[in-house]
Amino acid sequence: MTQQTVEKRVGAGAQIPRAGGAGSRKNRQKQSSPVWHVMLAPSLILIISLLVYPLIRAVIMTFQKTTLAGKSSWVGFDNYTRLATDEAFWRSMGVTAVFSVGAVVLELALAWALALFLWNGFKRLNTFFRIVFAIPMMLSPVIVGVVWRTLLNPQFGWINAVLGTDNADWLGNPQTALPVLILVDVWQWTPFLFLIVASGLAGVPEEVIEAAKIDGAGYWRVLRSIVIPLTAPVTIIGALFRFVDATKTFDLPYNLTSGGPGTATETVGMFIYRKAFTYYEQGYASALSLVLTIIVGGLAFFILRWLGRVQRELS
Amino acid sequence: MNKTAVRSITGASRAIVMVLLLSVTLFPLFWIVSTAFRPDSETLVNPPMFLPHTVTTEQFVNLFADDDTWKFIKNSLIATVASTVLVLAVAAPASYALARHRFPADAGRAIIMFMLAFRFIPGFVFVIPLFLSFRDLHLLDNVWALVLMYTVMNLPLSVWIMMPTIQSIPMEINEAAAIDGASVWQTFTRVVLPLMGPALATAGTLSMIFAWNEFFVALIFTQNNAVTLPVLMSTYIGDFGIQWGRIAATALVAVAPIVLLGLLAQRALVRGMTAGAVK
Numbered sequence: 001m002t003q004q005t006v007e008k009r010v011g012a013g014a015q016i017p018r019a020g021g022a023g024s025r026k027n028r029q030k031q032s033s034p035v036w037h038v039m040l041a042p043s044l045i046l047i048i049s050l051l052v053y054p055l056i057r058a059v060i061m062t063f064q065k066t067t068l069a070g071k072s073s074w075v076g077f078d079n080y081t082r083l084a085t086d087e088a089f090w091r092s093m094g095v096t097a098v099f100s101v102g103a104v105v106l107e108l109a110l111a112w113a114l115a116l117f118l119w120n121g122f123k124r125l126n127t128f129f130r131i132v133f134a135i136p137m138m139l140s141p142v143i144v145g146v147v148w149r150t151l152l153n154p155q156f157g158w159i160n161a162v163l164g165t166d167n168a169d170w171l172g173n174p175q176t177a178l179p180v181l182i183l184v185d186v187w188q189w190t191p192f193l194f195l196i197v198a199s200g201l202a203g204v205p206e207e208v209i210e211a212a213k214i215d216g217a218g219y220w221r222v223l224r225s226i227v228i229p230l231t232a233p234v235t236i237i238g239a240l241f242r243f244v245d246a247t248k249t250f251d252l253p254y255n256l257t258s259g260g261p262g263t264a265t266e267t268v269g270m271f272i273y274r275k276a277f278t279y280y281e282q283g284y285a286s287a288l289s290l291v292l293t294i295i296v297g298g299l300a301f302f303i304l305r306w307l308g309r310v311q312r313e314l315s
Numbered sequence: 316m317n318k319t320a321v322r323s324i325t326g327a328s329r330a331i332v333m334v335l336l337l338s339v340t341l342f343p344l345f346w347i348v349s350t351a352f353r354p355d356s357e358t359l360v361n362p363p364m365f366l367p368h369t370v371t372t373e374q375f376v377n378l379f380a381d382d383d384t385w386k387f388i389k390n391s392l393i394a395t396v397a398s399t400v401l402v403l404a405v406a407a408p409a410s411y412a413l414a415r416h417r418f419p420a421d422a423g424r425a426i427i428m429f430m431l432a433f434r435f436i437p438g439f440v441f442v443i444p445l446f447l448s449f450r451d452l453h454l455l456d457n458v459w460a461l462v463l464m465y466t467v468m469n470l471p472l473s474v475w476i477m478m479p480t481i482q483s484i485p486m487e488i489n490e491a492a493a494i495d496g497a498s499v500w501q502t503f504t505r506v507v508l509p510l511m512g513p514a515l516a517t518a519g520t521l522s523m524i525f526a527w528n529e530f531f532v533a534l535i536f537t538q539n540n541a542v543t544l545p546v547l548m549s550t551y552i553g554d555f556g557i558q559w560g561r562i563a564a565t566a567l568v569a570v571a572p573i574v575l576l577g578l579l580a581q582r583a584l585v586r587g588m589t590a591g592a593v594k
Contacts (some may be wrong), residue, residue: 035499036416039408043470044426046405050445050467052431059445117332131339131584133578138573140528141490142545143566146552147343150559156359158346187339241434248437251530255549275533282443289439297435 079287089288091263093295098178099267099284100246103185108239110186111193115201134195136188145255148184151159160311164173171257174264180266181253191240196238199230236307240300247296257258268292347570350563351375358559374564383547390458391543395526396535398465402473402522403515405466410477411503415489427478429497430471438531446535446577458541461533465526473518481516483509538575542568 013305015144035306049246062079097206114291136144154169170180204227250269253259259266345365350358352376353367391572413423443463446455454460484507492502537546548569550584551562577584 036412036418039412039500039503040418040423040426042405043409043474045428046463046467046470047426050463051441052429054444054448055436057448061323061444073530094347099321102455114332114336118329128578128581129583132337132494134584135344135577136340138524138577140530140548142345142528142548143569146548147347147566149552150562151343155361156363158342158363158365161363161365169583185386187343192339206400226504244435250438254530254534258552269437269439272437275321276439276443277446280449285439286443286534289437289443293436293440296437297432300435 011189044270058286058290061283062290064283066280066282074282075283079284080291082284083287083291088263089268089271092266093292094270095178095264095266096247096249096268099182099185099249100243102179102182103240104243106182106186107193107242108235109303110190111197111208111237114190114194115197115267118198119201130195136190137192140173140186140250141188142255144188145252147188149256152180164195172261174261177257177261177264181257184256185246186251193238193242196208197231197235200234201227204230221291233307237302240307244300246298247292331577344570347563347566350559351567355558355560359557362374374560377566378564384565386540387542387544387547390461390537390541391527391545391569393458394461394465394529395523396524397459397462398469399519399522401462401466402469403519406470406473406477406504406518407508407511407515409470411475411481413474413479414481416442427474430474430587433471442532442535449536454528455536455565456538456541458543461529461541461543462489464532464536465522465529467527468529468532469518469522472521475519475583476518477511477514484510513583516566516580520576523576527573537567 051086061072061077063074065075065078149171150156152170153158154160154172159170160166160168170176206266210223212226217225248269249267249272253265253267253270254273257265258271268288272285272288273279275281275288349366352370352372353364354369354371355366357367357369396439412418413427417423448569449455449460488506489502492506497505528545529543530549533541533543533546537543544565546564548562551558551565
């Protein structure tokens with residue numbers, strides 16, 4: 001998808017109030033038709049019962065303590081004061097921060113480098129190859145985790161055979177486990193950002209670049225003044241979504257490292273899962289996930305606002 | 316160095332990078348295919364064999380001889396197909412209503428904003444209370460609970476994909492239908508829906524891939540009866556950790572439909588994957 005269509009999609013939200021702009025009598029009759037409500041009702045019922053209701057119940061649960069038997073009692077802000085000093089929780093937040101930032105920065109850098117390097121080649125790259133490159137992101141993180149786990153097996157794994165690193169235990173060593181987790185995520189998700197950057201590049205009008213070259217602009221100048229400003233907004237939104245997803249990462253560490261060795265790759269997703277479904281501390285786990293939501297949501301909000309300001313300044 | 320030499324060097328290095336990329340991308344898939352068709356005696360060997368000496372289908376024979384395998388495949392299929400059909404059936408009219416009707420108190424806008432915000436909230440927030448509700452309703456370990464969950468999880472992206480298509484249909488077409496006496500519902504089914512083919516294909520493809528791959532909810536909401544392929548795959552890290560042939564065969568069964576779907580729905584997918592940027 002080109003940049004313009006992305007903007008159209010983003011803009012789509014802003015156009016909603018314009019919808020159904022009344023006018024003739026006929027239109028007004030249509031306006032009041034109950035059919036509109038019936039069309040929206042099934043979606044609304046699903047959203048309210050499976051998203052809004054649990055969200056409210058989760059907020060209530062953060063003030064409760066639940067036992068294995070399912071009994072709950074009110075504990076006020078205990079869950080929040082407990083998490084503030086829960087070292088294991090903040091350590092898992094640290095692991096998640098390193099994982100998310102490391103993975104997204106690497107993916108972004110690789111995607112840009114590859115997209116620029118293959119720029120002209122990409123236009124000729126047919127849909128078939130785009131699909132082949134996109135295969136990793138279509139796979140379940142479970143498959144990715146389990147298969148890379150075997151590939152990284154110290155004794156029989158193919159990675160050591162290819163790299164010539166006999167018996168190196170990449171996943172068993174606390175020093176290398178997190179970097180390897182990041183690299184496997186990079187393997188799976190670089191294609192996503194690559195496709196976004198590459199189609200953004202393909203959307204940069206050739207005439208503009210030619211005109212700049214005629215005016216004496218060199219490669220870097222064209223890149224800095226034309227290409228990057230035109231493709232940056234889509235790239236940043238893509239990276240932001242990747243980042244938000246990375247902070248929620250659960251499937252990959254669960255299957256690749258089981259959070260180990262020790263707690264070296266225990267992301268906050270793994271930590272909350274254990275609290276909620278191994279120890280059944282579901283009130284506490286709800287408080288943890290709400291705090292995570294607020295932190296990640298706040299970060300995303302500020303990045304989006306900053307992006308909006310930069311875009312306004314550029315235009 | 317003259318210009319042609321420079322050009323051929325960049326051309327050659329581009330080709331090398333492409334080949335390198337392709338090999339890194341396909342390396343794990345090569346492992347899956349190569350390991351799925353070899354006997355157990357050739358899996359755990361040091362140094363590893365990149366190609367089997369004996370090509371055999373015994374891993375698949377063993378895998379499918381297990382009744383559980385069929386049960387899990389059936390669960391995955393039900394969860395995928397039913398949730399995709401449901402989400403399209405629910406999202407298409409909702410998208411039309413949200414795009415073309417102004418609801419009182421700007422409720423339509425609020426609904427869209429909430430669906431967007433949903434993507435920023437970690438699944439735990441919803442899944443922990445829903446686990447308790449579903450337990451009380453005796454819906455745990457029931458594949459229809461997964462169907463409901465996947466439907467609602469795919470709803471925001473589907474609406475997000477369908478709305479721009481509906482908005483791009485000229486208002487005049489709607490008005491012409493109204494003048495001809497078509498009701499809102501008739502306009503939707505006879506005029507708008509036939510124009511939504513590509514959007515339905517994109518939303519449907521992405522929903523299918525999502526549901527087929529989904530692990531987190533399936534892990535928490537199923538135990539035995541409703542287990543899906545990803546959950547089965549995940550159990551291999553424990554008990555079956557050394558049965559690499561079995562792991563590879565199961566992985567191939569889980570991956571093949573996705574790759575096939577990707578190749579069949581290429582256009583829908585390329586549109587949708589980058590739509591994922593704003594999913």
